[in-house]
Amino acid sequence: MRNSSMSKNDLILLFCFSAAILAGPIILAPIGAGYPDLLQKFAIFGIFALGFNILFGLTGYLSFGHAAFLGAGSYTAVWTFKLLSMNPLPAILLATLMGGLFAALIGFICLRRSGIYFSILTLAFAQMSYNLAYSVLTPITNGETGLQLRQADPRILDAALGRDYGAVLPSSDFFGIDMTGYPGFYFCAVILIACFFFSMRIFRSPFGMMLRAVKSNQNRMNYTGLNTRPYALAAFIISGMYAGLAGGLLAVTDPLAGAERMQWTASGEVVLMTILGGSGTLLGPVIGAGAIKYFENIFSSFNEGILMKAFDFLPESLQHIMVSISSLFVGEGWHLTLGALFMLIVIFLPGGLMEGFNRLRTWLGNRTGGGDGGAVPDTAPAPSVGGD
């Protein structure tokens, strides 16, 4: 029955998305990103950004505190590992629920305001959570060191099933499949695809339409006698659950939860991801998440040795000049590159990378097929950043 309401274009998009994600290790290998840890990060932060986009892209509510849900999810997952079982399923389930619960609480209060006041409120809540996790709740969160597994943890379910991890520290496993390396990535990838599907369904549903209406003119909605807050709250909770799930997955692939996951920089990062990729579009946030994680992990690792090799086709004096200029933008200077890129995108492509892709496609279509450009499937409904 579901398929009847899904358009052909959506099906193709979902299929292409799944294929691209599952083939990630092969596709991304040439640019140096085809290793498990980064692939896992791509998938996990893709989920995080997808969820953020449901709130920001659809309702226009800019939350600056989403990292709190991510952190709450991580802590929940690690505690599940410690107390219940090393199987990732209970961990991500509880992490998602905790994310939702947290979001319901914070959303209930913050959604009484909109615009900048909403942003500030969420930021305040997230910083509160961060500080709680960092120092006050040290018995639960283990402070700055981060919550870690111990051999002596009870793991009730595992113990009940007679599972003994011996003298080594356990790592999470999905019915015998270790959740590190590539299996860990595929686990996250399957969940990412499911999340993408769910997000697509929301975008196409009447509920999604209602959320867009909240974004375009909330006052008018209220005047027609419609109470918009339940819709916004629902969107907030769903996006909190996405964040909790992402946090849980972070703990599944690497069983450690630190307070810095809740810091405002982490909240800012997901905003950047969404805007960079294209807020309000389906694919954009995933692409944005990938771009930022790529910069963070690959660009930051370039050192002078690598640059020297890259420029060794030049004469030596020129090579040294090029290396000293470009070394400003890689290594510890990767933030600089990211900042410049972000500025360029916001100025010239307010709809993010997705707008760039669409423009490119239209341009190519016009060039080759004449008037074919209009037939491009509209996967990116007119994005507008801060325009309303």
Add this chain to the structure above:
Amino acid sequence: MSKKQMSRRGLLKSSAAVGVTLATPTIFTSSAWAAGYTNEPKGKTVTLGFNVPQTGAYADEGADELRAYKLAVDHINGEGDGGMLSTFTSKALKGNGINGKKAVFVTGDTQTKSDAARASAKRMIEKDGAIMITGGSSSGVAIATQGLCQDAGVIFMAGLTHSNDTTGKDKRANGFRHFFNTEMSGAALGPVLKNAFGSQRTAYHLTADYTWGWSQEGSIKKYSEKIGWKTAAAVRTPLGAGDFSQYITPVLNSGADVLVLNHYGRDMVNSLTQAVQFGLRDKQVNGKDFAIVVPLYSRLMAQGAGENVKGIFGSTNWHWSLQDAGSKAFVKSFGKKYGFPPSQAAHTTYCQALLYADACQRAGTFRPSGVGAALEGFKFDGLGNGPTEYRASDHQCFKDVLVVKGKENPSSKFDVLEVVEVTPRAQVEYPATMLGGNLGPYNDGA
């Protein structure tokens, strides 16, 4: 029934999906999994992973660590003047790399955050094929990275990490530490503080709020209370706070006459500078001169705090003004390359890189269990700390501890600390069981 029928498109789609699924397992066979142990070096080179903070509160230390690592790699490969290789008592390294393979390195930025440190360590292990990870300022980061290396099956040579937990509660078989710890600092500082300030003192602690701070606070409390001091309060401050004035004001009214700053890096520079600006050192409390103690000192910090460090006591792992042959060779070699003397962070990381290379050479393999066996119980000298032993039961180095004081009349901007006392190893040694924890078995990876 009819719903189950498959359309042509559906068939195409699902067969493509099956194809993708079937293709994926080939990835597993292609990479590191085929080797006998994680990242077994197959070519002419061996890759070392240097994971140091390049941003954040400990960035200065991180930059110096990286310099030292580069120097160590030069010396291992037989470039430069050989540094401490000429004074090191083990002569296994011949200056032709490690086990005949040229040493190369990759770097990562820990950002002084556990998450970022683990991500960059994972990148170096999974993508760059690093056979060992070394580095880390900040014990929280070191412990997090050590756990990761244990899981991944590579050796972790801890850099600047001073918390007891690194080789105590959180020790791991694959992790080794050359640096000393807070227990040793406390044991060494206790008698010196008693001589300098007497036994009728009340201490107020400002503590960096993470594993190292807690450990440091605990050790100093333990040894200062042993010499008769009281503890007025111990206040936790967030790492990288920047402004400590709100924490320093209450000290004045607490009745304490000693301020213990359990801070490191820029935190220590800021808190000490502010404490001095608030006039704490000119105060008289309970008829005694107010004193400040910085249990873990480094030259970089002392330099950062400038005038304010004069006469302030602390402990350090190593100092460039030491006159033994090893230290002199290292300072000369480092100075020649970079133009200034190395810090204790640079020293310990240089030693760790050399010790790792030497252990591989002696073991004739890079296999973590083999390298570990070569390091366990290894006794050596000539690396600037006098006779040193890697204790087998907790993978911690034991050596003499330096108690230092901010110099009153520095002769240069690097000459800021003077050695007050060299506390012999016997006085700072403790049983391995005292700090708890369990090494567990070595992990060679698969």
